[in-house]
Amino acid sequence: MSERAIQLSPNSLNLFLDCPHCFWLDKNMGIKRPPPYPYALNSAVDTLLKEEFDSYRVKNLPHPLLKDAGIKAKLFANQNLLNQWRNNFAGIRYFDPALQATLFGAVDDVLDFDGKIAPLDYKSTGSTAAKIYDRFQLQLDTYTFLMEKNGFATTRKGYLAFYIVDKSRGFIDRLPFRKEIMEIDTNPSDIYAIFSDAVNVLRQATPPYHNQDCPFGKWLKGAKTYEN
Numbered sequence: 001m002s003e004r005a006i007q008l009s010p011n012s013l014n015l016f017l018d019c020p021h022c023f024w025l026d027k028n029m030g031i032k033r034p035p036p037y038p039y040a041l042n043s044a045v046d047t048l049l050k051e052e053f054d055s056y057r058v059k060n061l062p063h064p065l066l067k068d069a070g071i072k073a074k075l076f077a078n079q080n081l082l083n084q085w086r087n088n089f090a091g092i093r094y095f096d097p098a099l100q101a102t103l104f105g106a107v108d109d110v111l112d113f114d115g116k117i118a119p120l121d122y123k124s125t126g127s128t129a130a131k132i133y134d135r136f137q138l139q140l141d142t143y144t145f146l147m148e149k150n151g152f153a154t155t156r157k158g159y160l161a162f163y164i165v166d167k168s169r170g171f172i173d174r175l176p177f178r179k180e181i182m183e184i185d186t187n188p189s190d191i192y193a194i195f196s197d198a199v200n201v202l203r204q205a206t207p208p209y210h211n212q213d214c215p216f217g218k219w220l221k222g223a224k225t226y227e228n
């Protein structure tokens with residue numbers, strides 16, 4: 001493959017772990033998996049939450065979600081830097097000279113615990129309960145890795161703010177949410193190895209095999225049975 005610039009995000013690493021074949025096709029050939037149903041509502045909630053958290057930040061006030069959960073942290077005060085880290089085309093970045101590749105991520109928010117920081121990610125869902133998926137863990141591990149590579153001390157914790165649709169309260173022109181926040185331990189120590197392995201796969205001339213459990217690989221294998 002050509003030595004073009006490689007830039008990977010937590011979603012890229014998740015795809016690599018899920019199936020290196022699909023990852024190679026996506027990044028090298030632009031052949032992407034069929035997309036899921038668009039999450040326009042989730043995106044709208046995400047935008048509104050950023051505005052809400054920023055309104056408390058500018059007043060130097062704790063957000064009620066943190067206060068009610070007993071989380072003794074301030075919202076990260078540097079709004080300009082946070083805006084950069086939130087930007088999908090900028091984000092918080094780390095360029096590795098040995099790999100000649102960049103790892104980056106777009107955070108939702110950052111908490112400050114007396115000089116040590118931690119990522120906070122908003123999650124809205126229509127499920128009945130909050131659930132921490134492996135991809136959420138990878139996301140927060142990657143953000144912690146990037147924060148440390150950018151010279152920040154971290155708590156090695158991450159936070160997920162869940163906004164769960166409360167279907168028991170009906171609609172009435174307003175979608176009610178139940179809120180809860182979860183703290184998880186983050187482990188950035190494995191991220192570099194995953195990043196390195198992913199970059200090396202991209203530089204192979206041919207794609208690796210599908211993961212055995214990849215549903216798209218299974219579909220392709222089944223479809224070939226009926227080729228004319």
